[in-house]
Amino acid sequence: MSAANAPERTDALVQVRGLSTELNGKTIFDRLDLDVPRGKITAIMGPSGTGKTTLLRHITGQLMPDAGEIRVDGHNVPTLARGELFDLREKIGYLFQNSALLTDFTVFENVAFPLRQHLKLPEEILRNIVLTKLQAVGLRGAAELMPSELSGGMARRVALARAIVRDPMLILYDEPFVGLDPIALNQILKLIRTLNDTLGITSILVAHEFAAVGRAADHVYLIAGGKVAAQGTPAELARGESDWTRQFFGGEADGPVPFQYPARDYAADLGFPPSGRTERAR
Amino acid sequence: MAQRRSYQVGTGLFILLGFAALAYLATQTTSVANFRQGDTYTLKASFTNIGQLKLRSPVKLAGVRIGSVSAIELDPVKLQASVKLSIDRHYSELPDDSSAAIFTSGLLGDQYVGVQPGGSPDMFKDGDEFLLTQSSLQLEDLIGKFLVSGSPKPAEQDAAKPSADNHQKE
Amino acid sequence: MSATRPRPSRIGDALAQVGACGLFLFQLIGAIPKSLRHIKETIRQVWFVGAMSLVIIMTCGLFVGMVLGLQLYDVLSRFGSAAMSGTVVALALYRELGPVVTALLFAGRAGTSITAEIGLMRATDQLAAMEMMAVDPLAYVATPRFLAGIVAMPLLVCVFNALAILGAHVVCVTWLGLDNGTFWSNMTTNVDVWTDVVNGVWKSAAFGAVVALIAVFQGYTTPPTSEGVAYATTRTVVFSSIAVLALDFVMTAFLT
Numbered sequence: 160m161s162a163a164n165a166p167e168r169t170d171a172l173v174q175v176r177g178l179s180t181e182l183n184g185k186t187i188f189d190r191l192d193l194d195v196p197r198g199k200i201t202a203i204m205g206p207s208g209t210g211k212t213t214l215l216r217h218i219t220g221q222l223m224p225d226a227g228e229i230r231v232d233g234h235n236v237p238t239l240a241r242g243e244l245f246d247l248r249e250k251i252g253y254l255f256q257n258s259a260l261l262t263d264f265t266v267f268e269n270v271a272f273p274l275r276q277h278l279k280l281p282e283e284i285l286r287n288i289v290l291t292k293l294q295a296v297g298l299r300g301a302a303e304l305m306p307s308e309l310s311g312g313m314a315r316r317v318a319l320a321r322a323i324v325r326d327p328m329l330i331l332y333d334e335p336f337v338g339l340d341p342i343a344l345n346q347i348l349k350l351i352r353t354l355n356d357t358l359g360i361t362s363i364l365v366a367h368e369f370a371a372v373g374r375a376a377d378h379v380y381l382i383a384g385g386k387v388a389a390q391g392t393p394a395e396l397a398r399g400e401s402d403w404t405r406q407f408f409g410g411e412a413d414g415p416v417p418f419q420y421p422a423r424d425y426a427a428d429l430g431f432p433p434s435g436r437t438e439r440a441r
Numbered sequence: 442m443a444q445r446r447s448y449q450v451g452t453g454l455f456i457l458l459g460f461a462a463l464a465y466l467a468t469q470t471t472s473v474a475n476f477r478q479g480d481t482y483t484l485k486a487s488f489t490n491i492g493q494l495k496l497r498s499p500v501k502l503a504g505v506r507i508g509s510v511s512a513i514e515l516d517p518v519k520l521q522a523s524v525k526l527s528i529d530r531h532y533s534e535l536p537d538d539s540s541a542a543i544f545t546s547g548l549l550g551d552q553y554v555g556v557q558p559g560g561s562p563d564m565f566k567d568g569d570e571f572l573l574t575q576s577s578l579q580l581e582d583l584i585g586k587f588l589v590s591g592s593p594k595p596a597e598q599d600a601a602k603p604s605a606d607n608h609q610k611e
Numbered sequence: 612m613s614a615t616r617p618r619p620s621r622i623g624d625a626l627a628q629v630g631a632c633g634l635f636l637f638q639l640i641g642a643i644p645k646s647l648r649h650i651k652e653t654i655r656q657v658w659f660v661g662a663m664s665l666v667i668i669m670t671c672g673l674f675v676g677m678v679l680g681l682q683l684y685d686v687l688s689r690f691g692s693a694a695m696s697g698t699v700v701a702l703a704l705y706r707e708l709g710p711v712v713t714a715l716l717f718a719g720r721a722g723t724s725i726t727a728e729i730g731l732m733r734a735t736d737q738l739a740a741m742e743m744m745a746v747d748p749l750a751y752v753a754t755p756r757f758l759a760g761i762v763a764m765p766l767l768v769c770v771f772n773a774l775a776i777l778g779a780h781v782v783c784v785t786w787l788g789l790d791n792g793t794f795w796s797n798m799t800t801n802v803d804v805w806t807d808v809v810n811g812v813w814k815s816a817a818f819g820a821v822v823a824l825i826a827v828f829q830g831y832t833t834p835p836t837s838e839g840v841a842y843a844t845t846r847t848v849v850f851s852s853i854a855v856l857a858l859d860f861v862m863t864a865f866l867t
């Protein structure tokens with residue numbers, strides 16, 4: 160590893176500086192800066208399609224940015240070689256927005272997969288670890304089911320168990336609450352908090368449910384238009400000091416964030432003569 | 442892990458089956474099958490023309506396979522083909538005035554060495570040579586002779602006979 | 612992932628695909644050492660691509676042998692050489708028909724399932740999930756299937772040939788009355804282990820490699836949509852059939 164990549168101790172585990180990305184000619188990020196402090200839960204919120212998943216993919220090196228620096232535990236991710244990237248990923252848990260369970264394997268084997276691939280554990284110990292994690296997400300009884308036999312919410316919880324099975328230093332949750340009933344949601348919320356409090360795991364939480372985020376997160380970033388639109392503790396944001404937060408948390412259609420994906424004039428699209436009123440589209 | 446085990450066992454069985462098939466093909470349907478004959482002794486025969494005779498071509502007596510061609514060389518002095526025949530030990534009672542001829546099975550079939558037993562009380566020993574041989578009958582020669590003389594001469598008629606016999610048999 | 616879908620109908624795109632496929636071959640070969648750590652996965656894939664293709668291979672082998680027996684017996688009888696039926700069946704099978712027909716069946720049976728499986732894994736983020744668990748999908752998903760193709764094909768071809776010989780024997784000897792001893796002794800005299808049987812095995816391994824390479828490549832690079840997977844599956848069959856026949860010509864011309 161080069162000197163430039165040597166870990167430097169800061170209290171930010173993930174440091175994003177000047178991140179710029181364009182996908183298909185659309186600007187997703189425009190010189191974004193963002194810090195994720197160690198041992199804290201940082202929530203990332205923002206309108207749909209704003210690039211939250213893309214940001215997580217940048218942080219884990221699945222997607223290269225056009226410009227900018229992303230330091231994770233001191234390593235600049237875009238410059239890492241594949242081997243170094245894999246070493247780093249072994250310390251990162253990632254919950255996919257669509258679960259992404261391996262359809263060939265049972266629930267048990269899915270959760271056991273990272274352990275089997277990287278550690279030579281005795282079967283007994285491996286079993287205990289896997290069952291403990293499954294118990295934590297309330298699915299120990301489903302261990303022998305195949306992923307196709309799970310509901311969406313159950314699959315999400317199995318994916319969560321898989322993401323935390325190696326007790327990583329950093330966990331990225333991409334919308335962990337979608338499709339969960341209130342009971343499961345509460346349990347998962349508690350689990351995220353507990354992992355953070357007891358093991359000091361740093362978490363990045365992408366979610367839309369502000370009530371849930373408010374109970375779990377230490378710090379919230381609101382991303383819109385390729386930049387950080389607002390940030391602060393959940394309480395600060397809830398007070399709604401800017402247009403962005405007022406609109407986002409108040410759930411109003413009109414505001415700085417357009418509800419509509421950029422489009423032509425609505426009436427013209429439907430074949431009517433243009434009306435005086437135009438949609439808030441750019 | 443019962444699942445994984447059964448894959449491994451199944452895969453093992455599949456590979457075994459594949460190799461069994463390969464072993465079958467290699468040993469039962471190829472010339473390897475002819476090496477099984479165990480103990481053999483060698484006889485020599487010289488021919489002026491061996492035609493399409495090849496290594497491992499069969500040696501037959503009365504239509505029964507008794508051995509195979511083990512070597513074909515050109516005798517540099519006599520300028521004849523010197524052929525070595527490995528004969529199965531089971532057939533060691535061959536009179537030493539037996540003759541060897543090269544025949545074709547069918548019209549276009551493969552050539553083989555046919556042995557005509559003689560009447561001598563003495564038997565061939567390992568390394569002995571056939572004194573009487575009849576070379577391969579060339580279809581072209583035969584046709585040519587027909588065209589020239591109208592009918593084959595008696596000697597050639599004799600030579601053609603065993604081949605014709607054989608034709609009917611096969 | 613590129614958003615533009617490959618259109619093989621254009622010559623330039625087709626050439627680009629061939630090039631990309633060749634580069635992919637080097638990546639696969641490069642991933643072999645790593646994939647040996649997942650040797651169990653390779654074994655599992657030999658089961659899926661090999662053992663699961665057995666039934667179709669055996670059935671087709673039997674019928675191909677029977678048809679060959681019938682046709683050749685009929686044709687060779689006209690020249691008084693019916694005794695050579697077994698020999699010609701065996702030579703045709705070992706040198707050409709066994710490897711080629713098995714490869715085409717293999718492309719349809721195992722190749723398509725490899726493409727569809729990997730394509731769906733791509734579409735459902737399973738490959739990305741492996742990446743995130745620090746498991747290289749090239750070594751864990753692609754290379755084991757590639758190796759399994761190379762291992763399974765020669766075995767399948769041997770099984771195919773054995774059954775075809777059996778089928779030819781049934782037709783020629785049992786039905787048409789050819790002498791049993793004549794059938795076998797002509798065959799054993801004229802078929803050589805090395806030039807016929809073993810060369811056929813090498814050929815089969817090469818065909819297995821080509822079919823598996825194309826199948827894995829198509830699956831790996833498919834656009835992550837159901838339409839993309841469907842196209843990729845079709846392309847696997849078309850491209851691997853063409854590749855097998857072309858390679859067959861090249862190998863026959865230069866190796867014999």
Ligand SMILES: Nc1ncnc2c1ncn2[C@@H]1O[C@H](COP(=O)(O)OP(=O)(O)OP(=O)(O)O)[C@@H](O)[C@H]1O
Binds near residue numbers: 183207208209214612
């Ligand atoms: N592979 C891709 N190629 C081109 N554009 C893409 C690709 N992936 C995402 N995008 C675009 O990038 C933008 C951000 O996508 P992303 O998935 O990060 O959104 P998100 O914030 O996670 O939204 P959601 O809350 O709905 O999950 C979207 O506008 C999308 O159209």
Ligand SMILES: [Mg+2]
Binds near residue numbers: 211212213256333
């Ligand atoms: Mg998303």
